[in-house]
Amino acid sequence: MHHESALLNVIDVEATCWNGQPPPGSVNEIIEIGLTVVDVPARRRVSRHRILVRPARSTVSDFCTELTGLTQAEVDRGVTFAEACRILSAEYEAGVRPWASWGEYDRRQFARQCQADGVQYPFGYPTDRDHTNAKAVFTDAHGLRKRPGMAYALRIAGLPLEGRHHRGEDDAWNIAALVLDLVTREAWPTTAPLS
Secondary structure (H helix, E strand, O other): OOOOOOEEEEEEEEEOOOOOOOOOOOOOOEEEEEEEEEEOOOOEEEEEEEEEEOOOOOOOOHHHHHHHOOOHHHHHOOEOHHHHHHHHHHHHOOOOOOEEEOOOHHHHHHHHHHHHHOOOOOOOOOOOOOEEEHHHHHHHHOOOOOOOOHHHHHHHHOOOOOOOOOOHHHHHHHHHHHHHHHHHOOOOOOOOOOO
């Protein structure tokens, strides 16, 4: 059940990735958390944020750098995953505000990594509490048979892709634009999250 909140956190994560299987002993780890705060009643994006996260059990591959633009040197200057979750809770009220992402990947990656690292899940429990799958809402609102990727959804909605695709901060900003488009169409859920 959604809390009554004027503010919504739109989140997009980037994680370590490889062209094929990860190297032995490596796992997908969040390396960037993009967050855009949306004032839903005012129908505007309020702020955008970026938290770089230092991976503990993997490194940034050349494939990952090509996809996201993030380098190992850049993420080495990031905070630990535990600190990133603390920042989400303390500075962005992650445990109180509803939140959205494009699909279920971001929610599931947070849940997996929190469990693996013994870190408190920043969004409260259960893990789908107050989470809205913006891709599912968009698909239903536009009567689509297949769930589109974010870049294609922007084209469908007639919105520009701002910034670099597969950069968490920019993707969160673009997903927030799609959320606001759904709010304008009165298609954004006001009571319960969709998965």
